Amino acid sequence: MPKSMSVVREAIAGDEADDAMVERVAAGQAKEQVKAGRKVLPIVEGVVLVAALLAPLVLQDYLTVFATRVIILALFALSFDLVWGYAGIMSFGQALFFGSAGYGVALLARDLDITNIFLVLPAGTLIGLTFALLLGGFLLLGRHPSSVIFVSLGTLTGSYAADRLARGWYYLGGQNGIPSIAPMSLGGYEFTEGPAFYYLVLGILVVVYLLCRFLVRSQFGLALAGLRENEQRIAFFGYKAQHLKAIIFAIGGAIAGLAGSLYAFHEGFVWPNMVGVVVSTQVVLYVLFGGSGTLIGAVIGTVIVEGVSFWLSDNYRDIWPIILGLLLLLVILFRPLGLISFVLGERERVGSFGARPKGTEKETEKEKRNAAP
Amino acid sequence: MANAFVAAFEILSFGAIIVLIVLGLGIIASMMGIFNFAQGEFVLLGAYITYLAYAKGLPIWAGMVAAPFVVGALGFVLEALIIRRFYAAPIVAMLGTYALGLIIREAVRGLIGGFYLTVPEPIGGSIDIGAMHISAWRFTIIVITLLVMAGCYLLLSRTSFGLRMRATLENPSLARASGISTPLMYGATFAFGSALAGLAGALIVPVFSLYADLGLRFLIQGFVAVMVGGVGSFIGPVAGAGVIGTLSAALPWVMAPVVADVLVFVLAIVFIKFRPQGLIAGKGV
Numbered sequence: 001m002p003k004s005m006s007v008v009r010e011a012i013a014g015d016e017a018d019d020a021m022v023e024r025v026a027a028g029q030a031k032e033q034v035k036a037g038r039k040v041l042p043i044v045e046g047v048v049l050v051a052a053l054l055a056p057l058v059l060q061d062y063l064t065v066f067a068t069r070v071i072i073l074a075l076f077a078l079s080f081d082l083v084w085g086y087a088g089i090m091s092f093g094q095a096l097f098f099g100s101a102g103y104g105v106a107l108l109a110r111d112l113d114i115t116n117i118f119l120v121l122p123a124g125t126l127i128g129l130t131f132a133l134l135l136g137g138f139l140l141l142g143r144h145p146s147s148v149i150f151v152s153l154g155t156l157t158g159s160y161a162a163d164r165l166a167r168g169w170y171y172l173g174g175q176n177g178i179p180s181i182a183p184m185s186l187g188g189y190e191f192t193e194g195p196a197f198y199y200l201v202l203g204i205l206v207v208v209y210l211l212c213r214f215l216v217r218s219q220f221g222l223a224l225a226g227l228r229e230n231e232q233r234i235a236f237f238g239y240k241a242q243h244l245k246a247i248i249f250a251i252g253g254a255i256a257g258l259a260g261s262l263y264a265f266h267e268g269f270v271w272p273n274m275v276g277v278v279v280s281t282q283v284v285l286y287v288l289f290g291g292s293g294t295l296i297g298a299v300i301g302t303v304i305v306e307g308v309s310f311w312l313s314d315n316y317r318d319i320w321p322i323i324l325g326l327l328l329l330l331v332i333l334f335r336p337l338g339l340i341s342f343v344l345g346e347r348e349r350v351g352s353f354g355a356r357p358k359g360t361e362k363e364t365e366k367e368k369r370n371a372a373p
Numbered sequence: 374m375a376n377a378f379v380a381a382f383e384i385l386s387f388g389a390i391i392v393l394i395v396l397g398l399g400i401i402a403s404m405m406g407i408f409n410f411a412q413g414e415f416v417l418l419g420a421y422i423t424y425l426a427y428a429k430g431l432p433i434w435a436g437m438v439a440a441p442f443v444v445g446a447l448g449f450v451l452e453a454l455i456i457r458r459f460y461a462a463p464i465v466a467m468l469g470t471y472a473l474g475l476i477i478r479e480a481v482r483g484l485i486g487g488f489y490l491t492v493p494e495p496i497g498g499s500i501d502i503g504a505m506h507i508s509a510w511r512f513t514i515i516v517i518t519l520l521v522m523a524g525c526y527l528l529l530s531r532t533s534f535g536l537r538m539r540a541t542l543e544n545p546s547l548a549r550a551s552g553i554s555t556p557l558m559y560g561a562t563f564a565f566g567s568a569l570a571g572l573a574g575a576l577i578v579p580v581f582s583l584y585a586d587l588g589l590r591f592l593i594q595g596f597v598a599v600m601v602g603g604v605g606s607f608i609g610p611v612a613g614a615g616v617i618g619t620l621s622a623a624l625p626w627v628m629a630p631v632v633a634d635v636l637v638f639v640l641a642i643v644f645i646k647f648r649p650q651g652l653i654a655g656k657g658v
Contacts, residue, residue: 090464138646148464149408149604150649153596154642160593161638168631277593281471288468318483325476332469333458 079255085292088228093155099275101257102264128257136249163276177271291338391618397569399610413588419574440575448567482585603651
């Protein structure tokens with residue numbers, strides 16, 4: 001107790017003792033909030049992980065296939081969340097990377113008979129990365145910073161143009177896309193729909209999730225969060241804001257490419273919608289629903305939207321999109337941080353960066369002081 | 374000679390259609406700073422109202438006259454209820470209007486099913502000039518587009534309503550201080566933009582027939598046209614629409630349609646990248 005008092009005194013030398021007292025109490029409360037808040041995110045992540053691990057054991061076969069698709073889409077949603085939720089780049093064309101990777105691996109399998117998992121997945125990731133570098137480099141870099149509107153409409157147009165191209169190009173199968181892609185293989189083993197594919201995809205999702213988690217909690221992630229909140233200030237600090245944006249855009253594209261190649265092999269076919277505006281906006285829906293700016297929010301949003309849509313599609317196929325639109329509107333108007341914000345506080349959503357303080361009172365108070373606006 | 378003339382007419386009439394659709398989009402984007410993703414669905418609604426009038430046995434003209442008023446009224450209500458909350462944040466506005474558009478589109482899809490419904494042209498037949506025949510209805514669309522364009526221009530530049538509208542756009546706080554009710558002006562502007570979209574939908578439905586994704590088809594073209602023309606003025610988006618409409622109708626005559634389709638978008642994006650202010654920079658009419 002005396003130690004903490006002395007720290008506070010140092011900090012606000014010359015102030016009244018009463019003020020110090022108030023500050024200390026406030027600091028104590030903040031500490032409790034931090035303590036209480038710190039627990040929520042790992043719990044949510046843990047629950048989701050356990051549920052995902054157990055899912056194939058309790059689900060029927062056809063539901064496992066559906067769950068696999070959801071996990072792949074969650075991976076895709078993660079890529080959009082990195083780009084929009086963390087860097088504040090509105091990418092309305094994320095499906096461009098998803099779909100072009102899908103088409104790429106489909107062509108590899110069709111024309112070159114390459115289905116080895118260690119070849120096709122890196123190839124898909126590379127395709128996504130390359131396209132994202134090209135498009136992102138063009139839209140984001142340059143002498144003058146691009147406006148937010150230009151980037152969002154540029155990505156949207158890119159996705160739409162790719163859709164039109166895929167529809168009209170005979171080599172890519174035109175309207176019908178590329179059907180009956182051979183299954184992904186590992187040595188003699190073939191990954192067909194089912195629990196094995198599910199756990200493969202889940203494993204990839206967990207690895208990518210952990211990588212993203214590391215990324216957004218790193219110094220780089222801190223700069224990104226600053227970019228999202230106030231780009232000009234970050235630029236004044238000496239960061240090359242455009243380069244940061246291009247880098248995260250490319251990483252997002254790579255993850256979308258990975259998801260796209262998995263999707264192509266899981267579904268067994270690719271079709272023009274996969275690069276088009278429909279899928280691009282769908283991934284926006286997932287992330288907005290779940291909560292942008294938290295990685296787990298993207299995953300939860302995907303599971304909820306896809307799950308409810310699957311559940312309702314038998315009886316309410318016609319009105320489900322209308323309900324989806326209404327819900328989306330409500331979320332945008334009243335819960336801009338998504339469903340996850342019901343359980344997650346603002347402080348935890350933003351997170352802390354660098355090494356965690358060891359929990360001594362001194363450091364907590366310092367943290368409190370730094371965090372104070 | 375005759376072929377060239379027919380081609381020129383086709384290009385002109387498609388350009389006119391794009392201009393008609395972009396008018397409303399451009400006014401809302403320029404005057405309010407909102408890229409309205411629901412604009413395509415306002416077009417769809419205009420088309421649907423026309424179809425409804427036709428299906429109920431009313432004259433098609435009646436539906437076409439009613440469409441802009443109904444859609445405009447809807448726009449006014451939506452602005453007051455929802456759009457008003459988005460002014461500070463352009464990206465949120467995009468997402469919010471996208472959600473609105475989704476609701477309207479799916480509702481219409483529920484009403485008409487997955488069909489392509491045709492509505493006959495109120496003015497059928499063709500105009501014959503020597504050996505050449507051009508569609509009378511497409512010609513009417515060109516004429517109406519010119520009239521509407523001139524009307525909008527006069528409204529914005531010559532009337533006190535237009536003056537107040539532009540004042541609200543350029544300096545909202547000064548406009549408020551001068552006694553202009555800016556919320557009302559925003560509402561009126563949005564309603565006006567929606568009404569133009571409704572009119573566009575009503576006029577083009579005989580050409581393209583009615584289906585749920587009718588609006589979506591023109592939305593992205595419209596956005597690109599607005600950006601190419603330049604946000605901030607009335608004349609900018611119109612010029613952009615003319616360029617984009619003409620290009621997308623003309624290029625398929627000289628190259629493979631697939632390539633032409635994509636090329637228009639690529640050219641437009643490259644153009645905007647290097648000239649962000651668009652063809653016609655600056656604010657005003």
